[in-house]
Amino acid sequence: MSAPPASPPEQPVTERPVSTATVPPRRHRRWIGWVVIVLLVIGAALLLMRISASMSVPFRGGGDPEGTGDHGMLALTEILRDQGVEVEVVRSRADAVAAIEDDTTLAMTDPYALSDEAVQDLLEPANRVVLLSASTRMLELLELGETTSASTSAAVTASCDLPELAGVGEIHPGRLFIPADGIIGCYPDADGNAALLVDDSPGTYRAMIDGTRLFGNSYLAEDGNAALGLALLGQTGHVVWYVPSFADGDIEQQAEPSLGDLTPDWVTPAIVMLILAGIAAALWRGRRFGPLVAETLPVTVRASETMHGRARLTAKAADAGHAAEAIRDGSVRRLARRLSLHERANAGEVADAVADRLRIPRTAVQELLAGALPASDDDLIDHARRLSDLESAVDDAVRAERGTR
Structure with missing residues (x-):
């Protein structure tokens, strides 16, 4: 067999020019990024509008007669209305005083935003008052008794001579109190601490009970809670339910200084100028470059x-x-x-x-x-x-x- 033929002489191979350019995007694609940004801004604005709208709805917290949460008392309000009791919910003490009549029960939780003088002015025209939350200040102001740290997990009965509580069964009370002299203590524990304090003096009826646990929407169906609520608030045909709030308070509170109050006057204009300078720099240096240019690379490889x-x-x-x-x-x-x-x-x-x-x-x-x-x-x-x-x-x-x- 003959020898293989000689290989042809090597020829230098020159690579093709390498282009560093890419296919330029279509003109309408340049606006895709701006469209996405506009859509995001619109979505954020709609979200903020929805949040602000939801924040404008008044909050119905614990003890509120129109509250639908676990600790709201809308269920008790509806039961009273089903029994023929007119329940009038007011959110200012002026409206409450104007709505109180001779045959009216004034119901409310702790009026934390009212001074002692404002509380006295609110309670003075009412012959029958039921406080549905515990308050050390109200205990002292109405001279009903004192607070205690004692608690009980056992069910208790009324064990007092009030006729409206005769048909109420057992309850599991929340906070307990020490009755003052001459004050009726109902639903007592073994040590004499009572869950309900009643001042049944002639022409005056003042009662206090920690109703946030007993009369909440999630707890009203337990034990005799609903019957106790009817016994306290259903003795008259008209209930004025006052809902306290800071907006209706007369106690002046000293607001803490904000960040704007603590900073010098020149800080805000300086921040605005820096923001404007940053936007101007972005528009100046952030412009688009032209299309890439193909360049011939003079590279020869043998x-x-x-x-x-x-x-x-x-x-x-x-x-x-x-x-x-x-x-x-x-x-x-x-x-x-x-x-x-x-x-x-x-x-x-x-x-x-x-x-x-x-x-x-x-x-x-x-x-x-x-x-x-x-x-x-x-x-x-x-x-x-x-x-x-x-x-x-x-x-x-x-x-x-x-x-x-």
Whole structure:
């Protein structure tokens, strides 16, 4: 078998100019970011409007006769109305005083925002007053008794001579009190502390009970809580339920200085100027650049350097299959060119043409040009030798055919 033909002289390979430009986006795409920003601003504005609208709804907290929460007393209010009692909810002491009549029960929780004088003015026209929360100040002001830290988890009964409590069953009281002299103490524990204090003097009825736990919406159905609420508030046909608040208070409170009060006058204008300067700088330096320009990179790489570099990478990776594929691909392209096949002829077509030209079985040529790749270095050397022999045989056959013409 003759020696393989000499390789053609190496030619310098010049890489194509590499473009650093990208396809410029369409003009309408430039506005997508601004559209997204506008939508976010609109969404944030709608969210703030919804939050401000929800904050404008008056809060109905614990002890409120219109409160629907666990500690609100709307359920007790509706029960009273079902029993024919007129319940009038007022939120200012002026309206409360104006609504009180001879046959009126004044109900309220601790008037924390009223001074002692304002509380006296509020209670003076009412013959019957029921306080539905514990307050040390109200205990002293009405001379009903004292507070105590004692508590009980056991159910207690009225154990007093008030006729309206005769049909009320057991309750689990909240806070307990020590009755003052002459004050009726109902629902007592073993030590004499009472859950309900009543001053039933002639022409005056003053009662106090910690009703936040007994008369809340979530607890009204327990034990005799509902019956006790009716017994205290349903003795008259008219109930004026006063709801205290800071807006209706007469106690002046000294507001703590805000951050604006503590800072110098020049701070706010300086902050505004810095914000405006930042916006101006963003508009000045944040403008869009023009399209990228393609540049020709004058880099020339010799074919031998590329070949040797790829060979070193393949040898370092110990990838015999990849090396064999590169060798076989070169052999297929050279065989196709020598057999006058088109440039895109695949390995199967080249194998068929080689088998016809050399008069050898197609299976052997197909296995060599399109079969499995070698997996070891020894197989790679043998595979390369067989490809070289096949190319030499085809060259000899092509020369012999040309010599006979």
